[in-house]
Amino acid sequence: MKILVVDDEADVQPLFIQRFRKEIRSGEFDFAFSLSGEDALEYLEKNHSEVVLILSDINMPGMTGIELLSRIRHTYEKPPPVVMMITAYGDEENRRQAMQNGANEFLTKPLDFTLLKEKLKTFVE
Amino acid sequence: MRLKTFLLNLIKGKRILEHGVQIHTEEVVQQGDSLESQLNEFEKTRNELEIAKKQLIQLEKMASLGELTAGIAHEIQNPLNFVNNFSEVNAELIDEMQQEIDKGNFEEAKAIACAIKENQQKINQHGKRADSIVKNMLLHSRDNSSEMQPTDINALADEYLRLSYHGLRAKDKTFNSAMMTNLDSNLPKVNVIPQDFGRVLLNLFNNAFYAVHQKQKTADANYKPEVSVTTSLENGQIIIMVKDNGSGIPENIKDKIMQPFFTTKPTGEGTGLGLSLSYDMVVKGHGGNIDIKTKEGEYTQFIITIPI
Numbered sequence: 001m002k003i004l005v006v007d008d009e010a011d012v013q014p015l016f017i018q019r020f021r022k023e024i025r026s027g028e029f030d031f032a033f034s035l036s037g038e039d040a041l042e043y044l045e046k047n048h049s050e051v052v053l054i055l056s057d058i059n060m061p062g063m064t065g066i067e068l069l070s071r072i073r074h075t076y077e078k079p080p081p082v083v084m085m086i087t088a089y090g091d092e093e094n095r096r097q098a099m100q101n102g103a104n105e106f107l108t109k110p111l112d113f114t115l116l117k118e119k120l121k122t123f124v125e
Numbered sequence: 126m127r128l129k130t131f132l133l134n135l136i137k138g139k140r141i142l143e144h145g146v147q148i149h150t151e152e153v154v155q156q157g158d159s160l161e162s163q164l165n166e167f168e169k170t171r172n173e174l175e176i177a178k179k180q181l182i183q184l185e186k187m188a189s190l191g192e193l194t195a196g197i198a199h200e201i202q203n204p205l206n207f208v209n210n211f212s213e214v215n216a217e218l219i220d221e222m223q224q225e226i227d228k229g230n231f232e233e234a235k236a237i238a239c240a241i242k243e244n245q246q247k248i249n250q251h252g253k254r255a256d257s258i259v260k261n262m263l264l265h266s267r268d269n270s271s272e273m274q275p276t277d278i279n280a281l282a283d284e285y286l287r288l289s290y291h292g293l294r295a296k297d298k299t300f301n302s303a304m305m306t307n308l309d310s311n312l313p314k315v316n317v318i319p320q321d322f323g324r325v326l327l328n329l330f331n332n333a334f335y336a337v338h339q340k341q342k343t344a345d346a347n348y349k350p351e352v353s354v355t356t357s358l359e360n361g362q363i364i365i366m367v368k369d370n371g372s373g374i375p376e377n378i379k380d381k382i383m384q385p386f387f388t389t390k391p392t393g394e395g396t397g398l399g400l401s402l403s404y405d406m407v408v409k410g411h412g413g414n415i416d417i418k419t420k421e422g423e424y425t426q427f428i429i430t431i432p433i
Contacts, residue, residue, distance in 0.1 A: 009207075011247055014247065015210055015247075019210065019214060061290065061304045063301075088202035088203055089198075089199065089295065093298065097298070109202045109206040110205050110210065111206055113213075
């Protein structure tokens with residue numbers, strides 16, 4: 001299963017690769033990374049049929065995660081990819097905006113990877 | 126008889142004279158008293174003004190600190206995310222390494238050791254990042270004047286750009302902007318008072334983001350707000366340019382923006398002291414200079430030069 005991770009923090013990439021090293025090794029998950037919402041849309045344009053799930057940060061310079069989410073919801077209807085938002089601001093307003101724009105999940109930083117793995121597995125099933 | 130009249134007149138004249146002198150002396154004493162009280166009054170007013178000035182500077186510091194707080198929360202969560210997660214990964218990796226050693230797979234164990242070391246560096250790097258943010262926040266709120274110290278201007282510019290951006294984002298969800306850094310990696314460390322200089326940069330970034338946000342409210346959907354910071358070394362001087370593609374500064378107020386209390390923001394939103402204090406800190410505090418290039422409706426660029 002291909003997962004696209006969108007975050008402007010570059011170290012998110014080695015972190016995910018390490019955290020999911022077993023799942024990557026077994027072929028259960030395959031990760032792609034984008035450093036901005038704009039990059040993510042470009043990636044999706046070329047590879048959208050492969051990407052099953054998107055994990056996106058909200059506060060990014062340029063296009064925000066919420067804008068990215070809304071673009072994804074308007075552009076890719078079939079099959080709709082699962083989109084989970086990850087943010088350092090866990091406030092109600094952020095959560096409400098994410099859910100209103102069609103997010104499947106709303107997770108906060110520091111990210112709990114045990115919780116994330118559980119969520120990912122429920123969406124896979 | 127003539128002599129008597131003469132004597133009487135003389136005595137009268139003497140009295141008048143004495144009286145006159147007395148009146149004159151009293152007047153001089155009175156005038157002296159009022160001068161002294163005026164001087165005291167003046168001294169008192171000057172002291173009051175001095176106290177008011179210090180309070181205003183502190184107010185401006187606290188105002189910009191308030192703008193920082195939300196940015197700080199975000200900027201600390203991010204490094205903490207890495208510190209927590211990479212250290213947990215390392216604990217798992219050490220278990221795995223021991224298992225590999227038990228099985229005699231030393232090559233695999235070595236590979237895991239390398240990964241642990243890399244993660245350890247990430248933990249250290251992000252721990253320091255959080256540390257520097259907290260330290261700067263504390264420096265920012267302190268009232269004491271501090272000493273010049275060799276400072277990495279690039280790191281300072283990058284950090285305050287992010288703090289400014291995340292601070293504004295946290296306050297206003299409709300705000301957004303791209304931010305670009307063009308930092309000359311060959312820049313030497315330069316002697317500045319880091320918290321003062323940080324405050325100058327913060328003011329310029331806050332203004333820049335404010336300007337693009339103002340323009341965004343009226344511009345069409347194609348408008349892409351952008352704030353950039355560029356550093357370079359030219360003729361023995363460090364040049365820091367903060368540029369935004371926002372609303373620009375109208376020609377008729379261009380000369381006023383460095384004046385204390387001048388603000389274009391609605392009442393209660395700006396102290397009008399940001400740029401005037403920045404000007405003082407750069408010019409008087411660091412022997413540098415601030416130049417402005419702007420075109421109304423298109424861009425504003427602040428150029429700071431400081432001698433090394």
